[in-house]
Amino acid sequence: MRISTNMIYNNAIRQMNSSLSQLTELNMMSSSQKKLNKPSDDPAGMALVLDLRSTLSSISRYQENVDMAQGWLELADSELTQTSSTITSIIEKAEEASTATLTDDQRDIIAEEVRELYEQLIALANTEYAGQSIFAGHKTDGNAYEACLWATSLDDSIDDSAVESVTGDADNSTLVEFTTDGTIGGTDDLGYRYSTDGGDTWTEATLTAGERTLDLGGTRLTLADGTTVTAPTGDEDGSRFLVRPSARYLGDDDDAVTITAYGATGVTAAAEGNFSGNVQVRIDADATLPGAITYSYSMDGGSTWTAGGTTTDGVLELPGGNLALSGGTLTAGDSFTIRPAEADINVTIGQDQDITVNNIGSDIFGGLTTNAVTGLDELAVDSGNLFEVVGNLIGCLETGDLDGVGDALEALETAQERVLSYAGAVGARVNRLDAQEASLEALQASVESHISSVEDADASTLTVELARAEYIYQAVLSSQAQIMNMSLLDYL
Numbered sequence: 001m002r003i004s005t006n007m008i009y010n011n012a013i014r015q016m017n018s019s020l021s022q023l024t025e026l027n028m029m030s031s032s033q034k035k036l037n038k039p040s041d042d043p044a045g046m047a048l049v050l051d052l053r054s055t056l057s058s059i060s061r062y063q064e065n066v067d068m069a070q071g072w073l074e075l076a077d078s079e080l081t082q083t084s085s086t087i088t089s090i091i092e093k094a095e096e097a098s099t100a101t102l103t104d105d106q107r108d109i110i111a112e113e114v115r116e117l118y119e120q121l122i123a124l125a126n127t128e129y130a131g132q133s134i135f136a137g138h139k140t141d142g143n144a145y146e147a148c149l150w151a152t153s154l155d156d157s158i159d160d161s162a163v164e165s166v167t168g169d170a171d172n173s174t175l176v177e178f179t180t181d182g183t184i185g186g187t188d189d190l191g192y193r194y195s196t197d198g199g200d201t202w203t204e205a206t207l208t209a210g211e212r213t214l215d216l217g218g219t220r221l222t223l224a225d226g227t228t229v230t231a232p233t234g235d236e237d238g239s240r241f242l243v244r245p246s247a248r249y250l251g252d253d254d255d256a257v258t259i260t261a262y263g264a265t266g267v268t269a270a271a272e273g274n275f276s277g278n279v280q281v282r283i284d285a286d287a288t289l290p291g292a293i294t295y296s297y298s299m300d301g302g303s304t305w306t307a308g309g310t311t312t313d314g315v316l317e318l319p320g321g322n323l324a325l326s327g328g329t330l331t332a333g334d335s336f337t338i339r340p341a342e343a344d345i346n347v348t349i350g351q352d353q354d355i356t357v358n359n360i361g362s363d364i365f366g367g368l369t370t371n372a373v374t375g376l377d378e379l380a381v382d383s384g385n386l387f388e389v390v391g392n393l394i395g396c397l398e399t400g401d402l403d404g405v406g407d408a409l410e411a412l413e414t415a416q417e418r419v420l421s422y423a424g425a426v427g428a429r430v431n432r433l434d435a436q437e438a439s440l441e442a443l444q445a446s447v448e449s450h451i452s453s454v455e456d457a458d459a460s461t462l463t464v465e466l467a468r469a470e471y472i473y474q475a476v477l478s479s480q481a482q483i484m485n486m487s488l489l490d491y492l
Helices: 005-032 043-097 104-125 361-365 386-399 402-455 459-485
Strands: 145-153 163-168 174-178 190-195 203-207 213-215 219-223 240-249 257-262 268-273 279-283 293-298 306-311 315-318 321-326 335-340 346-350 353-356 368-370 377-379
Touching: 043 104, 043 346, 043 386, 043 402, 104 145, 104 240, 104 361, 104 386, 145 163, 145 386, 203 213, 219 240, 240 361, 240 386, 257 268, 279 315, 293 315, 306 315, 321 335, 346 402, 353 402, 361 386, 361 402, 386 402
Parallel strands: 240 368
Antiparallel strands: 145 240, 163 219, 174 190, 174 240, 190 203, 213 219, 257 335, 268 321, 279 293, 279 335, 293 306, 315 321, 346 353, 368 377
């Protein structure tokens, strides 16, 4: 075949571009130190690298969550340890005060020291991490506790539940004693007296017939209607109450259930049970309570409904519990949303792995909580209620009740055991985070190594290939220059 000049030129350009392209690619690899600089370099390898980089991004987010969770839990662990140490100090003070040889002045000094330690306990319970309360459940934007007053019945025949509320402030505990027999809220006036100096001096007062709130100077004590009280007889004291320090829990817990009504004029709703998630209840026909009710419910936000529910006693049976309705009228279309209380703040620290970073203070420190139904204060926990135990101890110290001080010692040990139990649970979560942190670091190193094996260039091999490509390109340029300069006319 005849080789034309045009063919020679086209072939020369093609060969030069081919060798230059290879040199350029190798030069780009040398500059980036990567084998993959664009998808066309290795489509399958690039897809693998992108997938691995997505995994690295997830690991990075998990590591950030682990760091945050460690901050919350390590602080909680430290504060609970400090709480236990503070309780130990209070126990030592109580043991010292229980000695009968101490004078009233010495016991008053110990009471002042215990009050300071009590304030320290409240401060520990209100600890914040990055401005968020760690012992208040979901309500992280405020304190978990506030100092308040509460009262203890010193009469064996009157339960502490007779105390409905205590309001006001007082620097010292107040001892209250009834001086006449009668019934709280009854038809007769009741005489009582109170002392703010441990019983050295008393102030006489009268509770007017039908009233339930005792005025104690700077504080007010409200007792339950129908509580029977007695006056002193011989050597026996009258019905007595001790108003002393306490703390009210302001956070949330896992015990309450929130109900939101839409429509349902004048209807009272209450829910009981262990609901796994939000439940929506819809009334399917008009009804007057008490009476028959037809209803449906949804567990997925209203996407699907289970119909055909009926009841005649106002109690609607639902998965996990029930909804009790009373009073008022129902119209078809009225609805209720039941939301289970969830006080835990969970953080994702790995694939399908969550950890709770906060704590419910009332389960650890006790104190008082506000009943969602009655609106009245009540004990957060019955046994090991730290704030109530220490509050009672202060009251006993300030009123010279040595028997009460002795009882407080045993109760303090129970409260300390509760705190240490929760400290152990927090410590276990900290250990889990440490293990997860190490696991994520190992996984990160493995993924980065895999990416490097697919994406990164071998420096020594690349240097050799680059030198070879340069030699080839120079050779192509030299040979093509010689060929393109040759002409048949030179031989004529």
